[in-house]
Amino acid sequence: MPIELSFFLEVLVGGLLAGMMYSLVALGFVLIFKASGIFNFAQAAMVLFAAMFIAGMHQRYGVPFWLAIPLTIVLMIGVAWIIERVVLRPLVNQEPIIMFMSTIGIFFALIGFAEMIWGSRSRSLDIGIPQDPIFVGDMLFQSYDLVAGGIALVLVLLLALFAQRTRMGRVLRAVADDHQAAQAVGIRLSTVWVVVWSIAGFVAVVAGVVWGGNLGVQPVMVDVAFKALPVLLLGGLTSIHGAIIAGLIIGAGESLAEVYLGPIIGGGIDNWFAYVIAMAFMVYRPEGMFGEKIIERI
Amino acid sequence: MTFSITRKLGAVGMGLIIGMTGLFAAQAQADEQYLPSLVYRTGPFAPSGVGFADGFADYASLINATGGINGVQIRLEECETAYSNDRGVECYERLKGRGNGATVVAPLSTGITYALIPRARRDNIVVHSMGYGRADAADGRVMDWVFMVPTTYWSSSTVTMQYIADQEGGWENLEGKTLVHAYHDSAYGREPLALFRGYAEEYGFTLEEMAISPPGVEQRSVWTQIRRMQPDWVSLYGWGVMNPTAIRTAASMGIDRERIIGGIYAAQDDAVRPAGSAAVGYKAVTFHGPGRDYPIYDELQEHVFDAGNAAGGGDQIGNIAYNRGLINAAYIVEAWRQAQEEFGEGEVMGREETKWAWNQLTVDEERTEELGMAGLMPPINVTCEDHEGGGLAQIQQWDGESWNALTDFMEPDLERVFPMYRESAESFAESEGIEVRECD
Numbered sequence: 001m002p003i004e005l006s007f008f009l010e011v012l013v014g015g016l017l018a019g020m021m022y023s024l025v026a027l028g029f030v031l032i033f034k035a036s037g038i039f040n041f042a043q044a045a046m047v048l049f050a051a052m053f054i055a056g057m058h059q060r061y062g063v064p065f066w067l068a069i070p071l072t073i074v075l076m077i078g079v080a081w082i083i084e085r086v087v088l089r090p091l092v093n094q095e096p097i098i099m100f101m102s103t104i105g106i107f108f109a110l111i112g113f114a115e116m117i118w119g120s121r122s123r124s125l126d127i128g129i130p131q132d133p134i135f136v137g138d139m140l141f142q143s144y145d146l147v148a149g150g151i152a153l154v155l156v157l158l159l160a161l162f163a164q165r166t167r168m169g170r171v172l173r174a175v176a177d178d179h180q181a182a183q184a185v186g187i188r189l190s191t192v193w194v195v196v197w198s199i200a201g202f203v204a205v206v207a208g209v210v211w212g213g214n215l216g217v218q219p220v221m222v223d224v225a226f227k228a229l230p231v232l233l234l235g236g237l238t239s240i241h242g243a244i245i246a247g248l249i250i251g252a253g254e255s256l257a258e259v260y261l262g263p264i265i266g267g268g269i270d271n272w273f274a275y276v277i278a279m280a281f282m283v284y285r286p287e288g289m290f291g292e293k294i295i296e297r298i
Numbered sequence: 299m300t301f302s303i304t305r306k307l308g309a310v311g312m313g314l315i316i317g318m319t320g321l322f323a324a325q326a327q328a329d330e331q332y333l334p335s336l337v338y339r340t341g342p343f344a345p346s347g348v349g350f351a352d353g354f355a356d357y358a359s360l361i362n363a364t365g366g367i368n369g370v371q372i373r374l375e376e377c378e379t380a381y382s383n384d385r386g387v388e389c390y391e392r393l394k395g396r397g398n399g400a401t402v403v404a405p406l407s408t409g410i411t412y413a414l415i416p417r418a419r420r421d422n423i424v425v426h427s428m429g430y431g432r433a434d435a436a437d438g439r440v441m442d443w444v445f446m447v448p449t450t451y452w453s454s455s456t457v458t459m460q461y462i463a464d465q466e467g468g469w470e471n472l473e474g475k476t477l478v479h480a481y482h483d484s485a486y487g488r489e490p491l492a493l494f495r496g497y498a499e500e501y502g503f504t505l506e507e508m509a510i511s512p513p514g515v516e517q518r519s520v521w522t523q524i525r526r527m528q529p530d531w532v533s534l535y536g537w538g539v540m541n542p543t544a545i546r547t548a549a550s551m552g553i554d555r556e557r558i559i560g561g562i563y564a565a566q567d568d569a570v571r572p573a574g575s576a577a578v579g580y581k582a583v584t585f586h587g588p589g590r591d592y593p594i595y596d597e598l599q600e601h602v603f604d605a606g607n608a609a610g611g612g613d614q615i616g617n618i619a620y621n622r623g624l625i626n627a628a629y630i631v632e633a634w635r636q637a638q639e640e641f642g643e644g645e646v647m648g649r650e651e652t653k654w655a656w657n658q659l660t661v662d663e664e665r666t667e668e669l670g671m672a673g674l675m676p677p678i679n680v681t682c683e684d685h686e687g688g689g690l691a692q693i694q695q696w697d698g699e700s701w702n703a704l705t706d707f708m709e710p711d712l713e714r715v716f717p718m719y720r721e722s723a724e725s726f727a728e729s730e731g732i733e734v735r736e737c738d
Contacts (some may be wrong), residue, residue, distance in 0.1 A: 007522075014519065112540075120345055122568040133550055211515075215515055216568075218345050218539060222342075227516060256519075264501065267509035271511040276540065
């Protein structure tokens, strides 16, 4: 294979795998928006919160990962319940912007609480995912990325199965379609919110493990949200498969742009170029590739 | 009537208590040297800030526990900046008039330093920027109130280049080699670029400049390109999460960590610990010794740690940031000590006296031994012209558990950097209307 082609493929595949990791974070946003119409600003803080508890329990108290991870999932369910009781329930029927602002409060509260318990020091989170490079001809792939991409794929399949094949999944879809109609047939909105925030918490645990393993666990992990935002803009806020496909496009697009456009216009462009891709698409379809078209009659 | 007398007596008693308390407080304040401490224990860069703040505070506690500076106790007060420029300025303004008045400030951030330089000039307060910006303040002819002790980005980068040349068997062997400078895409990351370009031109090696967009949580595409360049050496100028991500990504690309040399702020524990085993062999330039194998730590143990007075949770002791906090405080205390020798032992030093002392601060090898900090704290010799004090730096290496010094403190190439300092400082002087002073 010519070197240029193999290099292109290496960059492309690396970008696609990076995009899968962005999708992991984006999924949490989508789940909550889809079920409640709330843009959950705190999703990235939930990722950090989960990662800090897993790494903290392991390093400070020697709790093995196989135990620390399920314990953290249980904790995230507790967090979901508290959020529903303390923040969301009192704000039912408020304007979406009020709900959004409340998630900003949740963002800072979660980070502050986690730092209060575990401190601000950075911690490694090595659950044994291999780090060695894999060579296919001249092309190099990172085994960590392949495993992380696989985890993201499995997570999406699980979420899809949950949505399609379980009663609670159907309930969530009903609420997503029409809140008032769902309530009219006896669905309790508060229960749905706890469930959906719990699932978003579970997604945050998975993203926390994958991203924490890659970056180390430290407060700046919340910046992964800025990687998820263009994915949401492109894929739409209400589509799970949109988050995955958009993640792949953004990941590949920014990597190729960095390598092929970067040297021409100065390098270091991958961060903002992702937003350019998303905005260019939004001009044609504001709700994103797979987002639901919102029609408000006045 | 009885009730009234009782009330009156009570009021007099309270008045006496308040008055005496105020008197004692004022007396205590009169004997205290006030030291503002701008820290970032919170925020995205807290992993670097907590250790520094603890080391800085513990050194002040040690001085106080061992009799103060000729009897003068240090009153240290922290203010949280979260590494934000506006909060840094707010902290400075809030603390500068407290106690007997601040005489010196360590901003602990290049951005805050830039913001404070004009304010500190107006207030006649010394700015100690230890190993961060702005590098051209090393030219003491222009900024007589700013000190870069013990080194700058530029001087430390010449030490990095010297180390690379030594490893290659001499400067002449650099011809045809490739050096990649992977940097935080900001003024900080670009600091050593002009220097490296000069070296590349003079010694005939290829310099590849690779910008990494902050915060640097995703760097695959950059390191894919670097791998393709087959670099002989990589200079890494990252900050925060960028460092461990760079090291981990480089490792996954098969790039030899022993050939990656981090800059001063890629030389901390938070650069390597999160990267796990990928960081083993990684090197970095720094301006102090690593670890805690110095006599000062015995004193800290006896007077601070065992007394239960360790700052923070005591979990930062001995890490790189902690050692930086220690030596930063030590230089400040030495300046006050030398000011006292000139203006009166056992007295609290004011702004003029403190600035005088900084302008000729000397901490020689012998003094670092007396302080129990030989090998930890580089000797310095500040002059009217040289506010860097010599610019010594050393190369250290991470073994997976700890940093180890690979070299002694090395002399920077001052003949190369000083013309650059002067050019930049003179331009600053012109824009700010500062008269360049004559140094004999």
